[in-house]
Amino acid sequence: MFRAEVNCHPGDGYVAVRVAGDVDTGTRAELAAALDRAVGADALTMVVDLSGVRFFAAAGVHCVELAVGAVEARGGAAHLVCPRPGAAWRVVSLLGLHQQWQVHQDVAGAVSGVVAGHLAHQLIPRQRPALQQPRTG
Numbered sequence: 001m002f003r004a005e006v007n008c009h010p011g012d013g014y015v016a017v018r019v020a021g022d023v024d025t026g027t028r029a030e031l032a033a034a035l036d037r038a039v040g041a042d043a044l045t046m047v048v049d050l051s052g053v054r055f056f057a058a059a060g061v062h063c064v065e066l067a068v069g070a071v072e073a074r075g076g077a078a079h080l081v082c083p084r085p086g087a088a089w090r091v092v093s094l095l096g097l098h099q100q101w102q103v104h105q106d107v108a109g110a111v112s113g114v115v116a117g118h119l120a121h122q123l124i125p126r127q128r129p130a131l132q133q134p135r136t137g
Contacts, residue, residue: 002027003052004034006041014045014114016107020052023060023088031060035067046071047110049081050088061091068101077102079110 002021009016015038023031038046048064050056068078079102082089092098104110 002030004031006034006037008041008043010043012111012114013043014047014111015041015043016047016049018049018052020054022055023053023063024055024057025059028059028063032063032066035063039067039070044076045114046076046078047081047107047114048078049107049110051081051083051086051106053086053088056088056091061095061097065097077114079104079113081105081107081110 002023003019005018007016007018017034017038019031019034021027035048038048046067048067050064053060064080068080071078080088080092082092082098082103083105084093089098089103092101092103097103102110102113104113
């Protein structure tokens, strides 16, 4: 049985999506809807927990990839939980996505990454590029 739950943690600055069961073309729409809700939440960071996934097909990878891209496009960060060994880890590592995504062994590691990123964001404000002065000459 497939399940995707979205939980907001506003005080901690993140939204979490917990996924369990088989992720394939038959469950793609449910996964995409859950990830869309998470991306639409007013949180800078998203944690996607794939530790309960038993089968992870390309349809699921595509959904996660779109959600990660959407979060990063608005200046946020996504953290994925893919324990080794596990169905999600097998696919993520075979595709080399663990080199592009922030992947953690467990939820505690992902949340630690969120908290560290949240603190860094507060302590080190983003620098705006300097405006270039028009050249006269």
